[in-house]
Amino acid sequence: MSSSEIPGDLKFLKSHEWARVEDNGLIRVGISNHAQEQLGDLVYVELPEIGASVQAGTGAATVESVKAASDIYSPVSGEVVEVNEILGDKPETINEDAYGEGWLFVVKASDRAELDELLNADDYAELIEHEDD
Amino acid sequence: MTEKTVLNATHRELGARMVDFGGWDMPISYGSQLEEHHVVRRDAGMFDVSHMTVVDLHGAKVRDFLRHLLANSVDKLKVQGKALYTCMLNEQGGVIDDLIVYFLGDEFFRLVVNAATRAKDLAWIEQQAQAFGVAVQERPDFAMVAVQGPNARAKVIGLLHEVDRARIEKLRRFAAAAAQGPHGVPLFIARTGYTGEDGFEILVPQDQAVTLWKELAAVGVAPCGLGARDTLRLEAGMNLYGQDMDENVTPWEAGLAWTIALDEGRDFIGRKALEQQKAAGVPRVLIGLVLDDKGVLRHGQKVLTDRGEGEILSGGFAPTLNKSVAFARVPADATVELRVDIRGREVPVRQVKFPFVRDGKPCEGI
Numbered sequence: 001m002s003s004s005e006i007p008g009d010l011k012f013l014k015s016h017e018w019a020r021v022e023d024n025g026l027i028r029v030g031i032s033n034h035a036q037e038q039l040g041d042l043v044y045v046e047l048p049e050i051g052a053s054v055q056a057g058t059g060a061a062t063v064e065s066v067k068a069a070s071d072i073y074s075p076v077s078g079e080v081v082e083v084n085e086i087l088g089d090k091p092e093t094i095n096e097d098a099y100g101e102g103w104l105f106v107v108k109a110s111d112r113a114e115l116d117e118l119l120n121a122d123d124y125a126e127l128i129e130h131e132d133d
Numbered sequence: 134m135t136e137k138t139v140l141n142a143t144h145r146e147l148g149a150r151m152v153d154f155g156g157w158d159m160p161i162s163y164g165s166q167l168e169e170h171h172v173v174r175r176d177a178g179m180f181d182v183s184h185m186t187v188v189d190l191h192g193a194k195v196r197d198f199l200r201h202l203l204a205n206s207v208d209k210l211k212v213q214g215k216a217l218y219t220c221m222l223n224e225q226g227g228v229i230d231d232l233i234v235y236f237l238g239d240e241f242f243r244l245v246v247n248a249a250t251r252a253k254d255l256a257w258i259e260q261q262a263q264a265f266g267v268a269v270q271e272r273p274d275f276a277m278v279a280v281q282g283p284n285a286r287a288k289v290i291g292l293l294h295e296v297d298r299a300r301i302e303k304l305r306r307f308a309a310a311a312a313q314g315p316h317g318v319p320l321f322i323a324r325t326g327y328t329g330e331d332g333f334e335i336l337v338p339q340d341q342a343v344t345l346w347k348e349l350a351a352v353g354v355a356p357c358g359l360g361a362r363d364t365l366r367l368e369a370g371m372n373l374y375g376q377d378m379d380e381n382v383t384p385w386e387a388g389l390a391w392t393i394a395l396d397e398g399r400d401f402i403g404r405k406a407l408e409q410q411k412a413a414g415v416p417r418v419l420i421g422l423v424l425d426d427k428g429v430l431r432h433g434q435k436v437l438t439d440r441g442e443g444e445i446l447s448g449g450f451a452p453t454l455n456k457s458v459a460f461a462r463v464p465a466d467a468t469v470e471l472r473v474d475i476r477g478r479e480v481p482v483r484q485v486k487f488p489f490v491r492d493g494k495p496c497e498g499i
Binding site: 040041043044046062064066067068069088095 | 150161162165166167360364427428429431449450452476
């Protein structure tokens with residue numbers, strides 16, 4: 001995949017989660033297109049409860065594909081204020097649109113400085129290109 | 134070193150996601166694994182299973198040899214071409230491998246055994262064959278393509294030489310015959326499979342395998358990876374060696390009692406141990422489970438019962454059912470109140486009979 005296919009406004013964890021700062025300051029979280037390709041068809045998504053507190057770099061959700069279950073880390077610490085209910089019935093939305101309709105949850109960040117720790121789109125593109133070697 | 138089948142480059146051209154599968158570089162899927170699963174349930178798909186090991190056995194006493202080697206009885210094979218599914222046991226009654234044996238002549242039988250167990254199987258078979266003067270010949274010159282699905286047979290038959298079509302059309306389940314494929318290529322066609330659908334498993338000379346694959350693709354047989362093969366065989370209630378049974382598990386404990394023939398006076402390897410275990414009481418049994426709740430049962434998860442712990446053997450998402458099913462090994466006297474530990478969450482599961490799916494449809498009670 002070339003970096004041009006990764007939306008430039010996203011920031012990434014090395015473990016393939018993305019974070020997008022919304023206009024209202026909230027952080028929307030999902031997994032990368034590369035991650036959904038690696039996982040294969042998703043069949044079940046376990047989302048956090050609204051109001052749950054999450055820690056940067058620790059498990060906040062689980063996605064299960066036909067192949068395996070994977071923990072999804074939150075890129076930032078804070079409180080979960082919204083989850084993507086569509087995924088309950090249509091987990092394949094992640095396969096179809098990982099950077100858009102396939103988002104997982106929204107966090108009200110408690111420490112916005114954590115965003116600076118994340119990879120930008122170019123660095124992430126380089127990481128996954130290297131991974132494919 | 135990773136081994137490659139003769140179709141390896143073809144898989145890569147098709148954009149397959151390749152994985153290491155028992156030492157072989159094999160396609161897990163070409164695109165969506167779920168779509169590959171459904172195409173086999175609804176139409177026709179093909180799998181490269183050339184990594185499987187074909188072993189020919191020749192000798193005047195070959196039938197006596199197989200009476201001794203195998204836990205099912207080759208005496209059930211009376212018509213040339215007929216096949217039988219069986220376990221090959223050690224003296225303790227543990228399963229060395231499961232395999233299909235074909236009766237091809239009074240002095241000629243063929244075995245198809247698993248890829249991951251190839252070396253130990255060959256060593257065991259050769260060791261046991263000596264006393265019977267049976268020649269053991271591996272056939273790496275064959276590639277193998279499984280064509281499976283409700284339309285699989287018709288699509289294969291359409292590619293055969295006209296003189297062979299009526300005969301292969303009449304081929305019964307679990308029987309095999311030779312036929313001429315496209316461009317006169319000699320095929321060994323068995324009406325067997327590992328998906329719960331009708332279809333054929335075809336042995337083809339290696340140098341003709343790519344041609345056969347492309348001819349099949351041209352008549353609308355979809356390439357399918359080993360990922361779909363695994364969900365298909367699980368739905369069909371078929372065991373996977375290494376996951377559902379191994380050398381420390383007897384067929385009684387693996388849901389394979391139906392493959393054991395305790396026929397009068399036949400002294401097969403492992404028989405004494407099997408009879409002893411049956412007399413003493415089989416401590417663990419293999420059962421089928423369905424998870425009605427959301428989530429996926431996976432290999433290695435703990436099963437909690439009123440008689441102690443069991444474990445999930447083969448488990449996964451069943452695309453035809455849109456929920457998860459599994460095999461589990463549990464204490465024999467466990468009641469039906471069962472729960473599975475999924476990442477620390479105890480989830481109730483339902484014990485059911487398997488197969489879970491047969492001929493494209495969910496079985497009753499699933």
